[in-house]
Amino acid sequence: MSAWERSLLILLVIVTTGFGLEVPGFFDDISGFLSMTSNFLPFGIVALGLSLVIFTGGIDLSVGATASLAAVIAAQLWATMGLNIWVASLIGLAVGGVLGGINAAVIVFLRVEPLIATLATSFIYTSAAVAVAGDAPPSGFPDAFNSLGSGALGLGHFQLPYQLLLFLPLAVLFWLLVGRSAFGRKLVTVGYNSEAARYSGIRVPRVLAAAYVISGMMAALAGLVLSAYYSAARADMGDVLLLTTIAMVVLGGVSIFGGEGSMGGVIVAVLLLGLLRQGMLIAGFSDMVTSMLTGAILIGSIAVRNLFSSRAGGFGRRLLAFVRRPAVAGTDITRHDAP
Amino acid sequence: MINARRMLVLAAAGTLAIASAVSAQTVDTSKRIKVAMVPKLVGLSVFKANQQGAEAAAKTLNIDFLYTGPVTASAQGQVDVFNSLIARKFDVITTTSNNPTQLAPALKRAMKQGIKVVSYDSDVAPDARDFFIQNTEYPAFGKALVDSVAKYIPADSEVAILSSTKDATIQNEWISALTAYMKTAYPKMKIVTTEYGQSDPSKSLTAGLNILQAHPNVAAIIAPDGASEVGAAAAVQKLGRTGKVFVTGCSNPDAIRQYIKAGIIKASPLWDEVKEGQLVMHVARLAANGALKPNDTFSVPGLGNYTVKDKVIIFSEPLIFTAENIDQYKF
Amino acid sequence: MPARRPVVAPRFAMTRELMLVAVTLGLTVMVGLLNHDFIGAQNLRFMLLNSVVLSLVALGQTLVIAMRGIDLSVAPILGLAAMVCGLLAQTHGLSLAAALPLALSIGLVLGTINGLLVATMDIPPIVVTLGTYSLYSGLTFLYSDGTQVDAVPPTFAAFGNGHLLGIVPVPTPVVVLLVVLALCWYVLRHTGFGRAVLAVGNNASAAYAAGLPVTWVRIRVYALSGTLAAFAGLMFLCYTGSATVTAGTGDHIELQSIAVSLIGGTAIAGGRGNLIGTVLGSLFLSVVLTALVFLHVPPIWYSAGEGLMILAAVQAGIGRRRGARA
Numbered sequence: 002m003s004a005w006e007r008s009l010l011i012l013l014v015i016v017t018t019g020f021g022l023e024v025p026g027f028f029d030d031i032s033g034f035l036s037m038t039s040n041f042l043p044f045g046i047v048a049l050g051l052s053l054v055i056f057t058g059g060i061d062l063s064v065g066a067t068a069s070l071a072a073v074i075a076a077q078l079w080a081t082m083g084l085n086i087w088v089a090s091l092i093g094l095a096v097g098g099v100l101g102g103i104n105a106a107v108i109v110f111l112r113v114e115p116l117i118a119t120l121a122t123s124f125i126y127t128s129a130a131v132a133v134a135g136d137a138p139p140s141g142f143p144d145a146f147n148s149l150g151s152g153a154l155g156l157g158h159f160q161l162p163y164q165l166l167l168f169l170p171l172a173v174l175f176w177l178l179v180g181r182s183a184f185g186r187k188l189v190t191v192g193y194n195s196e197a198a199r200y201s202g203i204r205v206p207r208v209l210a211a212a213y214v215i216s217g218m219m220a221a222l223a224g225l226v227l228s229a230y231y232s233a234a235r236a237d238m239g240d241v242l243l244l245t246t247i248a249m250v251v252l253g254g255v256s257i258f259g260g261e262g263s264m265g266g267v268i269v270a271v272l273l274l275g276l277l278r279q280g281m282l283i284a285g286f287s288d289m290v291t292s293m294l295t296g297a298i299l300i301g302s303i304a305v306r307n308l309f310s311s312r313a314g315g316f317g318r319r320l321l322a323f324v325r326r327p328a329v330a331g332t333d334i335t336r337h338d339a340p
Numbered sequence: 341m342i343n344a345r346r347m348l349v350l351a352a353a354g355t356l357a358i359a360s361a362v363s364a365q366t367v368d369t370s371k372r373i374k375v376a377m378v379p380k381l382v383g384l385s386v387f388k389a390n391q392q393g394a395e396a397a398a399k400t401l402n403i404d405f406l407y408t409g410p411v412t413a414s415a416q417g418q419v420d421v422f423n424s425l426i427a428r429k430f431d432v433i434t435t436t437s438n439n440p441t442q443l444a445p446a447l448k449r450a451m452k453q454g455i456k457v458v459s460y461d462s463d464v465a466p467d468a469r470d471f472f473i474q475n476t477e478y479p480a481f482g483k484a485l486v487d488s489v490a491k492y493i494p495a496d497s498e499v500a501i502l503s504s505t506k507d508a509t510i511q512n513e514w515i516s517a518l519t520a521y522m523k524t525a526y527p528k529m530k531i532v533t534t535e536y537g538q539s540d541p542s543k544s545l546t547a548g549l550n551i552l553q554a555h556p557n558v559a560a561i562i563a564p565d566g567a568s569e570v571g572a573a574a575a576v577q578k579l580g581r582t583g584k585v586f587v588t589g590c591s592n593p594d595a596i597r598q599y600i601k602a603g604i605i606k607a608s609p610l611w612d613e614v615k616e617g618q619l620v621m622h623v624a625r626l627a628a629n630g631a632l633k634p635n636d637t638f639s640v641p642g643l644g645n646y647t648v649k650d651k652v653i654i655f656s657e658p659l660i661f662t663a664e665n666i667d668q669y670k671f
Numbered sequence: 672m673p674a675r676r677p678v679v680a681p682r683f684a685m686t687r688e689l690m691l692v693a694v695t696l697g698l699t700v701m702v703g704l705l706n707h708d709f710i711g712a713q714n715l716r717f718m719l720l721n722s723v724v725l726s727l728v729a730l731g732q733t734l735v736i737a738m739r740g741i742d743l744s745v746a747p748i749l750g751l752a753a754m755v756c757g758l759l760a761q762t763h764g765l766s767l768a769a770a771l772p773l774a775l776s777i778g779l780v781l782g783t784i785n786g787l788l789v790a791t792m793d794i795p796p797i798v799v800t801l802g803t804y805s806l807y808s809g810l811t812f813l814y815s816d817g818t819q820v821d822a823v824p825p826t827f828a829a830f831g832n833g834h835l836l837g838i839v840p841v842p843t844p845v846v847v848l849l850v851v852l853a854l855c856w857y858v859l860r861h862t863g864f865g866r867a868v869l870a871v872g873n874n875a876s877a878a879y880a881a882g883l884p885v886t887w888v889r890i891r892v893y894a895l896s897g898t899l900a901a902f903a904g905l906m907f908l909c910y911t912g913s914a915t916v917t918a919g920t921g922d923h924i925e926l927q928s929i930a931v932s933l934i935g936g937t938a939i940a941g942g943r944g945n946l947i948g949t950v951l952g953s954l955f956l957s958v959v960l961t962a963l964v965f966l967h968v969p970p971i972w973y974s975a976g977e978g979l980m981i982l983a984a985v986q987a988g989i990g991r992r993r994g995a996r997a
Contacts, residue, residue, distance in 0.1 A: 025427075025428065025429075026427030026428055026429070027427075040420075040423075060797075107982065111982070111986060113982065113985050113986075114939050114940075114985075116741075116939065117929075117933060117939060117981060117982075117985055118982075120926060120929065120930070120978075120981065121978040121979070121981040121982045121985075122978060123978070124974045124975060124977045124978030124981070125974070125975045125978040125979065127974045127975075128971055128972050128973070128974040128975030128976075128978070129975065131971040131974070132969075132971050132972070136506065140441065140442070141441070151445075231416065231419070231442065232442075232445070233442055238416075244801060244804065244805065247801060248801065248802075251798055257795045257797060257798055258795070282420060282423070282424050283423075283424050283427045283428070284424075285406075285408075285424060285428060287408070287411075287812065288410070288411075288417065288420065289411065289805075289808060289809045289812040289813075289916070290809055290812070290813070292805040292808065292809060293805055293806050293808075293809030293810075295805060296801070296802035296803065296804065296805030296806045296809075297802065297806060299798065299801065299802040300788060300794060300798070300799060300802035300803070300806075303792075303794045303795075303798055304788070304792045304794055307792055307793050307794065308792075381817070382816070382817035382818075383815070383817040383818050383819040383915060383916065384819060385819065385821065388818070409817075411812060411817045411915075411916045411917065412916075412917055412921070535970075540819075540915055540917065540921065541819055541820075541821050541911070541912075541913035541915060542907075542911045542913050542914075542915065542918060542921075543921070545911050545912075545913065549717075549964075550964045550970065553708075553714070553961065553964045553965055554964050554965060554967055556708055567819065567821070570821050570913075574911070574912055574913075578717075578832065579713065579717065580713060594822065595821045595822060597822075598822065
């Protein structure tokens with residue numbers, strides 16, 4: 002486990018115990034505590050898929066829109082065409098994969114930057130979601146489906162939320178995929194240096210396509226879980242996903258430029274940011290204040306990391322260099338590295 | 341000579357007066373309770389007026405009062421707040437809702453834990469609350485909305501509706517009331533479109549502009565929401581249609597004063613939001629004490645007597661703001 | 672030995688601007704034939720006015736993108752400036768003359784914070800501005816407690832909707848925009864700072880080696896972006912007569928400003944900035960959205976239209992380069 006992951010884990014323990022002791026209602030019993038995870042695990046599901054994309058040096062701004070669109074399509078298939086809700090959900094997952102595939106196509110074939118490509122597709126998917134949702138967005142799903150989002154499995158006198166049962170195996174799967182498989186290695190290599198990856202025989206377009214398709218499917222899954230949780234599918238349901246999941250991935254130690262990081266860090270970051278938010282909401286803080294804290298932690302964590310790494314060479318040194326900058330370029334022979 | 345009948349009437353009146361005074365003062369305020377007010381969104385001026393009244397009443401009723409909620413008209417946001425209130429073991433949750441069914445699961449969970457739920461203004465599913473304070477009778481309000489503009493436009497005009505959100509309970513009640521009334525009283529009048537401003541002034545402005553640009557023959561906009569009435573009036577002003585298009589809705593007097601004076605809004609119905617806030621607190625107190633039955637009567641000093649019928653309490657008649665009285669009200 | 676001057680971005684032909692003007696005019700005429708009101712003076716004025724706030728924000732964003740950065744926090748900066756000025760005006764009678772320096776200072780401070788985090792702490796701009804997005808939005812909420820501003824003094828409304836000094840027949844905001852555009856254009860094309868911005872965006876290491884104060888340039892560009900966004904916030908307040916906690920962020924003006932910069936010809940890879948193109952792109956967007964309303968296209972399709980336009984604009988890019996993101 003890297004130093005970063007260890008620090009995150011320690012932070013997680015501190016936050017959990019801190020809230021448990023200080024905030025009434027946070028930790029009444031283990032089942033209640035675990036049931037809180039149902040509030041933020043959809044973000045975790047998206048983060049798993051989004052990490053793959055960020056590993057390749059790309060980004061997927063369309064995760065929120067994909068989640069909404071896939072969920073709304075599945076819901077309408079159930080509501081207006083009478084399809085079985087589980088079959089509709091599987092179709093929703095497939096739709097997520099297709100949407101991710103479209104992203105990949107725009108990036109690879111139209112050669113558009115991932116930022117712009119997914120920005121554009123997010124606009125298009127949002128429109129489609131609003132159109133499919135129509136005047137009366139579907140709601141009131143069967144109880145069996147809703148329990149996926151808000152229910153739990155009873156084990157003796159102890160309740161394990163279904164969302165947790167869904168997330169944990171996925172987390173392990175992704176952890177193995179990135180850390181222990183050939184695909185994972187290819188993924189990271191592409192992000193580190195896509196030219197070198199190509200020269201070493203990696204089929205870069207295929208790797209990218211896989212990453213975006215998986216990201217789309219995970220976003221769709223998150224959308225379905227959210228609609229189970231609220232027992233309603235709305236076109237704006239996924240809006241809230243994007244910023245927090247990027248924060249979770251970056252906090253987890255994955256470099257936004259790609260090529261660096263691990264899944265373990267992301268999983269801990271998901272739990273950390275999720276429990277932090279829940280704790281603050283239960284304590285009565287507004288949602289916006291909680292987001293402020295997330296933003297501060299995001300910036301703070303990278304800043305701290307940079308202070309101790311070779312990337313920035315230390316804040317103090319930089320400040321000094323800024324102050325002492327040479328009047329004429331090239332005369333400060335003590336500097337070897339570029340900014 | 342002593343008129344026995346008159347004496348009897350006086351005696352009866354006297355007893356009743358004493359009795360009601362006594363009953364009004366017998367609201368049990370011995371136990372301090374925590375009551376939360378969760379509006380559709382915290383920033384809308386009409387809800388802030390509710391807050392004003394509620395805060396004042398809370399002081400006399402030994403209530404620990406909290407005003408909280410989402411910053412945009414979001415049912416999900418309200419659910420998140422309810423979860424927090426349940427965990428913090430509040431005694432009463434009062435709310436006006438963005439959506440009749442989406443809040444029900446969380447509120448039912450609250451009720452199961454012994455928390456009383458009182459809805460006001462925009463209702464939730466009846467089995468998810470203990471009592472509901474209805475602003476006014478819906479047909480009366482629908483009539484007031486239509487009459488506020490119909491008097492100033494030709495009988496066969498095109499009219500548009502600018503509402504808050506698609507599923508807001510109270511807006512939808514008013515819209516069905518006004519459409520029904522319009523069909524009978526002004527059969528030649530047509531509603532050409534319904535748009536939504538999300539209870540946000542700039543989104544309402546955009547929606548108002550969209551209406552006027554897409555339907556240039558619209559003669560009136562009925563905007564039954566605090567932000568949408570302002571947005572519609574601003575749109576009329578921005579496109580220079582003052583005098584040709586009239587607006588009505590239900591916004592607080594401070595926000596619409598300039599448009600009433602400009603002649604864009606001739607009449608605008610509402611009710612005393614500050615007093616309604618006081619009533620909400622009183623009902624919350626009575627509910628927490630277990631002192632109110634689904635069919636009952638009670639009175640509140642300074643506000644009046646109220647009847648509870650099937651857990652519903654009607655607050656007042658529509659109060660119409662016009663150029664004559666707009667300066668008398670400040671909220 | 673004197674410091675070598677950095678490589679200046681090549682002057683490119685005005686094809687993108689001309690294309691935008693042609694497409695905008697063409698669209699206006701086409702819709703005008705279907706609906707005469709569209710081409711009437713009142714609507715033309717409206718479409719022009721409607722594009723001003725976005726243009727102001729996008730000008731700052733263009734400079735940031737030209738420097739190979741990105742600024743997502745322009746949305747909450749706009750919102751905070753609008754809210755602070757709006758609340759103070761509505762409840763404490765703040766004058767327009769006092770609101771202007773107040774708004775500019777807010778933007779300057781918040782933008783400088785962005786710049787410091789990017790330039791001295793070496794945190795990627797997308798991460799910094801993502802973080803400050805939530806920080807600044809939170810500030811707006813804390814300051815206003817969720818209150819909505821819905822009534823501004825007449826001076827503010829006149830600034831946002833009236834004609835300059837009542838005599839010049841062009842709306843005040845448009846005049847203001849043209850002045851700001853001229854200033855930015857001059858800075859970018861005719862000052863050392865402007866050339867440095869392009870050089871840093873083109874190749875930061877080379878710029879550093881050539882002696883440019885890269886860190887200082889970065890800080891200033893983000894400061895400028897923040898200041899413009901805050902000014903746009905004041906303009907938003909005056910134009911719409913309102914402010915809410917979600918002003919700016921609700922419409923995702925940060926994404927729109929990026930879109931409009933791209934449509935205007937600025938490349939995401941940095942090294943060049945087309946300010947006039949950005950303003951034209953914003954006007955084009957305003958015309959398209961108004962046309963959709965006039966043509967009774969359901970509002971649900973507006974978002975898709977924007978997305979397709981971004982893709983088309985990027986596809987038609989001149990000298991568009993693939994490269995690392997900001």
